[in-house]
């Protein structure tokens with residue numbers, strides 16, 4: 001049986017983009033959901049290590065293990081994209097894997113590098129976008145509530161403020177307190 005002809009390069013590129021870009025965007029919402037509903041609830045026993053001050057000389061956190069949960073999925077998708085049968089599905093899975101990888105790497109650079117200083121990423125502070133992302137994530141660390149997403153953290157905070165939260169709830173105190181330091185000038189206005 002003759003092997004089916006591979007797709008033209010342009011067709012492959014289009015499929016990679018069509019699958020990869022929405023995947024990278026969706027990962028922000030997926031990671032927000034996991035962070036809020038799973039890390040801060042069922043897996044708090046692991047995630048708490050990210051919210052506690054480090055012991056002197058401590059380089060790693062138990063929470064770092066959670067950062068690797070999606071790598072096997074991305075690797076499997078990319079491998080299928082390289083070795084699977086020729087056709088659009090193979091290219092779509094390749095794009096999907098690339099999108100996940102792009103998000104994962106960006107998350108590590110911005111969250112672990114820029115926000116927590118574990119990698120040399122301070123150069124990103126010259127961009128307002130990243131200053132706002134950092135300020136929003138600092139609110140999460142101060143109060144343990146909203147925002148749970150990273151790149152859209154500033155928008156998540158704004159939406160929470162607009163909505164208002166029921167009195168006494170965890171996100172209510174987060175929201176009320178968030179107005180102080182963030183809005184009062186210190187890091188960057190939202």
Ligand SMILES: [Zn+2]
Nearest residue numbers: 050111116137
């Ligand atoms: Zn953090």
Ligand SMILES: [Zn+2]
Nearest residue numbers: 035040047140
């Ligand atoms: Zn957290």
